[in-house]
Amino acid sequence: xxxxxxxxxxxxxxxxxxxxxxxxxxxxxxxxxxxxxxxxxxxxxxxxxxxxxxxxxxxxxxxxxxxxxxxxxxxxxxxxxxxxxxxxxxxxxxxxxxxxxxxxxxxxxxxxxxxxxxxxxxxxxxxxxxxxxxxxxxxxxxxxxxxxxxxxxxxxxxxxxxxxxxxxxxxxxxxxxxxxxxxxxxxxxxxxxxxxxxxxxxxxxxxxxxxxxxxxxxxxxxxxxxxxxxxxxxxxxxxxxxxxxxxxxxxxxxxxxxxxxxxxxxxxxxxx
Amino acid sequence: xxxxxxxxxxxxxxxxxxxxxxxxxxxxxxxxxxxxxxxxxxxxxxxxxxxxxxxxxxxxxxxxxxxxxxxxxxxxxxxxxxxxxxxxxxxxxxxxxxxxxxxxxxxxxxxxxxxxxxxxxxxxxxxxxxxxxxxxxxxxxxxxxxxxxxxxxxxxxxxxxxxxxxxxxxxxxxxxxxxxxxxxxxxxxxxxxxxxxxxxxxxxxxxxxxxxxxxxxxxxxxxxxxxxxxxxxxxxxxxxxxxxxxxxxxxxxxxxxxxx
Ligand SMILES: Nc1ncnc2c1ncn2[C@@H]1O[C@H](COP(=O)(O)OP(=O)(O)O)[C@@H](O)[C@H]1O
Ligand SMILES: [Mg+2]
Numbered sequence: 001x002x003x004x005x006x007x008x009x010x011x012x013x014x015x016x017x018x019x020x021x022x023x024x025x026x027x028x029x030x031x032x033x034x035x036x037x038x039x040x041x042x043x044x045x046x047x048x049x050x051x052x053x054x055x056x057x058x059x060x061x062x063x064x065x066x067x068x069x070x071x072x073x074x075x076x077x078x079x080x081x082x083x084x085x086x087x088x089x090x091x092x093x094x095x096x097x098x099x100x101x102x103x104x105x106x107x108x109x110x111x112x113x114x115x116x117x118x119x120x121x122x123x124x125x126x127x128x129x130x131x132x133x134x135x136x137x138x139x140x141x142x143x144x145x146x147x148x149x150x151x152x153x154x155x156x157x158x159x160x161x162x163x164x165x166x167x168x169x170x171x172x173x174x175x176x177x178x179x180x181x182x183x184x185x186x187x188x189x190x191x192x193x194x195x196x197x198x199x200x201x202x203x204x205x206x207x208x209x210x211x212x213x214x215x216x217x218x219x220x221x222x223x224x225x226x227x228x229x230x231x232x233x234x235x236x237x238x239x240x241x242x243x244x245x246x247x248x249x250x251x252x253x254x255x256x257x258x259x260x261x262x263x264x265x266x267x268x269x270x271x272x
Numbered sequence: 273x274x275x276x277x278x279x280x281x282x283x284x285x286x287x288x289x290x291x292x293x294x295x296x297x298x299x300x301x302x303x304x305x306x307x308x309x310x311x312x313x314x315x316x317x318x319x320x321x322x323x324x325x326x327x328x329x330x331x332x333x334x335x336x337x338x339x340x341x342x343x344x345x346x347x348x349x350x351x352x353x354x355x356x357x358x359x360x361x362x363x364x365x366x367x368x369x370x371x372x373x374x375x376x377x378x379x380x381x382x383x384x385x386x387x388x389x390x391x392x393x394x395x396x397x398x399x400x401x402x403x404x405x406x407x408x409x410x411x412x413x414x415x416x417x418x419x420x421x422x423x424x425x426x427x428x429x430x431x432x433x434x435x436x437x438x439x440x441x442x443x444x445x446x447x448x449x450x451x452x453x454x455x456x457x458x459x460x461x462x463x464x465x466x467x468x469x470x471x472x473x474x475x476x477x478x479x480x481x482x483x484x485x486x487x488x489x490x491x492x493x494x495x496x497x498x499x500x501x502x503x504x505x506x507x508x509x510x511x512x513x514x515x516x517x518x519x520x521x522x523x524x525x526x527x528x529x530x531x532x
Contacts, residue, residue: 092528101446135529153436
């Protein structure tokens with residue numbers, strides 16, 4: 001268990017836009033507990049990725065402050081890792097080399113590096129793919145490698161930017177379970193950005209709902225359910241619907257199926 | 273599939289179909305000279321080329337080939353290294369691009385052979401002038417492709433490097449160069465082809481010393497068509513071999529690319 005406190009204090013971020021400056025984040029306050037799993041949900045364009053980029057240190061021009069263990073964050077550091085939305089593996093490196101890349105500046109012996117690379121590939125279920133190149137992997141496998149790369153140097157905080165967004169439902173569910181297992185086993189503080197409310201409720205201790213233009217915290221929802229969670233559980237569904245209501249996306253009760261097939265084969269009988 | 277096409281599949285598998293045209297031309301050549309349809313001083317018959325070739329090989333032709341290959345490779349490495357350095361500089365520094373880029377693009381427009389009079393005045397007709405000429409042929413494609421390759425490396429990769437606290441050198445060595453390597457190889461490949469063309473050109477225009485090009489000029493001056501044609505075949509074979517070596521090397525170095 002790490003005991004690093006992450007504090008986000010009155011953070012605001014403005015991008016210099018083409019015509020007028022674009023304020024992306026405003027007055028963001030967050031205290032993230034050590035070992036907490038925090039999700040950030042919000043419609044697309046409301047500044048979720050920007051917030052992660054500030055925390056990881058890729059953007060240094062912002063107002064307010066971000067503190068890790070009382071230290072102001074300036075620039076990137078090995079104690080903070082990130083899994084980008086696109087896996088961003090290096091195509092010229094094998095799976096093992098891509099994971100090893102994160103250890104390039106770690107103070108470990110070569111043997112130790114090889115050992116922890118192998119362990120982390122095991123952890124994400126990719127044993128046997130060490131020497132495959134990224135072009136040989138499916139989207140889900142690539143994302144697993146990216147997660148292994150994010151974990152391998154044991155950051156205190158791991159940021160995940162819609163890591164499963166582009167995956168099919170089945171792969172997504174599998175990787176969510178793997179991520180939960182890793183989080184429980186390693187005790188790393190995790191901040192997950194997602195637009196999938198169910199995913200957020202399934203994994204998190206707390207869900208932060210952002211509202212857009214400029215990105216502000218609308219509210220923070222505690223998910224006080226034991227892990228592992230049941231998606232069909234009444235309490236789970238209640239929390240999920242509660243968060244969804246913030247988006248005005250609450251599914252309307254209706255007897256009709258949400259969508260009819262656009263055309264059935266029968267339509268073609270007379271359309272020929 | 274019929275048994276007929278099956279039987280001849282090995283032909284297609286090794287893609288020997290490309291040999292049909294040369295074989296046809298060879299047959300035509302033989303027919304033309306056999307029935308004496310052309311002046312022998314203009315088109316020597318195949319057997320004369322073979323004889324001439326054999327006599328040249330026993331008369332030290334190997335040294336000419338080595339001399340040509342030697343200056344080809346010397347020029348290639350010189351020009352390729354200079355091109356890599358300049359392309360890298362232009363690629364990493366916007367300032368360098370603004371200062372040097374326009375001049376480079378202007379000078380690049382000068383046809384390569386237009387440099388020969390100047391080179392021969394400055395460096396004479398000997399080896400230095402030839403090697404510099406060949407180096408220039410290799411220089412341009414390597415510079416341009418290195419520059420463009422480096423410039424097109426995605427910022428996303430650089431961000432990954434920053435997240436893992438890479439130094440500038442690590443960013444260069446572990447990210448930028450590998451990411452740009454396909455295009456750098458394209459430049460080197462072109463340079464290898466151009467420098468062989470330039471080698472023969474240099475031997476033509478700066479006639480001194482030994483080389484395959486020189487044997488062909490001697491052949492022409494002595495109306496020895498067999499020698500000229502033999503030289504032509506050797507130049508072609510060496511060029512094709514160099515190209516094949518480059519293709520294989522590239523394929524090995526870039527195994528990580530998705531085969532298409
Ligand atoms: N580098 C940038 N320059 C200017 N505007 C940007 C930049 N990056 C993001 N933006 C803008 O900031 C807003 C928030 O972007 P982002 O944080 O990526 O949103 P999200 O991840 O929630 O979809 C968007 O309107 C986007 O167009
Ligand atoms: Mg985003």
